Amino acid sequence: MVEAVVVRANGGPEVLELARVEPRTPGAGELLVDVRAAGVNYIDTYQRRGIYPVDLPFTLGKEGAGVVAAVGEDVTGFAVGDHVAWAEAPGSYAGQVVVSAAMAFPVPADVTDETAAAAMLQGLTAHYLVTSTYSVKPGDTVLVHAAAGGVGLLLTQLAKARGGRVIGTVSTAEKEALAREAGADEVIRYTETDFADEVDRITGGAGVAAVYDGVGKDTFDRSMACLAPRGMLALFGASSGPVPPVDPQRLNAGGSLFLTRPTLAHHLATPEEFRRRCDELFSAISAGRLNVRIGGRYPLAEARRAHEDLEGRRTTGKLLLIPG
CATH class of the missing domain: 3.90.180.10 (Medium-chain alcohol dehydrogenases, catalytic domain)
Structure with missing residues (x-):
């Protein structure tokens, strides 16, 4: 026993x-x-x-x-x-x-x-996200939510290793320090400011190539607002709860956006x-x-x-x- x-x-x-x-x-x-x-x-x-x-x-x-x-x-x-x-x-x-x-x-x-x-x-999740879901290329700017979490810290490092520029979101000063140590170029404390407004400021209105979002309900709408035209929202988790049904027309209005809900099992086929x-x-x-x-x-x-x-x-x- x-x-x-x-x-x-x-x-x-x-x-x-x-x-x-x-x-x-x-x-x-x-x-x-x-x-x-x-x-x-x-x-x-x-x-x-x-x-x-x-x-x-x-x-x-x-x-x-x-x-x-x-x-x-x-x-x-x-x-x-x-x-x-x-x-x-x-x-x-x-x-x-x-x-x-x-x-x-x-x-x-x-x-x-x-x-x-x-x-x-978490490591295999971070790996498939940056290599398969949205393959980060040198010069890409991406947004990583919960950048001091288990997946977030690994995602940040792997995206940087591929030449990406990483914007991370965190809730505290301690978590900001960890995200920066992992290589995040910019860190937003979402408890103090609207992260989509900050992404707009940081990118000069250009938006990001991809958002890696494991938070779900609390971040989904503003994550979509962060994307550049033809950007990818990778919703790989829902720690804050499931996202309500989405009208596909929102993807058109946002700039021919891509939305995916990937899971690890399908990337270990x-x-x-x-x-x-x-x-x-x-x-x-x-x-x-x-x-x-x-x-x-x-x-x-x-x-x-x-x-x-x-x-x-x-x-x-x-x-x-x-x-x-």
Whole structure:
């Protein structure tokens, strides 16, 4: 039996329950992994609340890193004792989890399990956003919301590495300092000023080539106002709530704009694509070109506090749960 964070009814963070569960035996093509660190992500809160319905009861979590404890049939390239990381393994808030070998990445020797866990879901999200959703080119100006958050810090660094000019939005002076340290050229405190007006001033009325918006309802309308003609609004999350239905005519009126609602699973469509993105991401980490900030570590028993901190916007960087 291992400890796991279980949800038996949808609701607030108080529904999170630490329970003892029987780990599943790995089947063909699977690995059983001792979890060293599990990532906390907004998608976990959506599932907890029932915004993304899942069958109850269920164990939360999708992402983490750890050590292979058992190998299922037909698995090649992995052995007991290997360190691996993953982004799409349901039930990762636990002492052990079963991971598809095709979607497990060998952690480089110079990267810790905690850094690997912190880099997977948010790092791969940032990677597909700047390379596939809107491919940042030298000279592009882009807007990154929540620039001191887990995705935001990585997005800022990756966009800068591709030659972009980054405008970030944050809520506090502490978060502004972190966004600037990550490379943001301009930082707007949205709590003090209208960010769309500031973008207009900074760009001289030209607007930005792309807005990377994981906030949703609270920022959507003004994000659209920031775009240059034929600009791209990449709505990759909804931490403030879902966006109401949109009249497509708004895209025409705004300057033949593009609107997309991408998700990570569609950008890890094959094991080959997963491995390619991981290779590029971890190469940057190993070379020191990409810094992964861990903003908080919590025991599994304190998953509720981790969710409260995340939803209360009291965090920077990545939050991790550490099994005992």
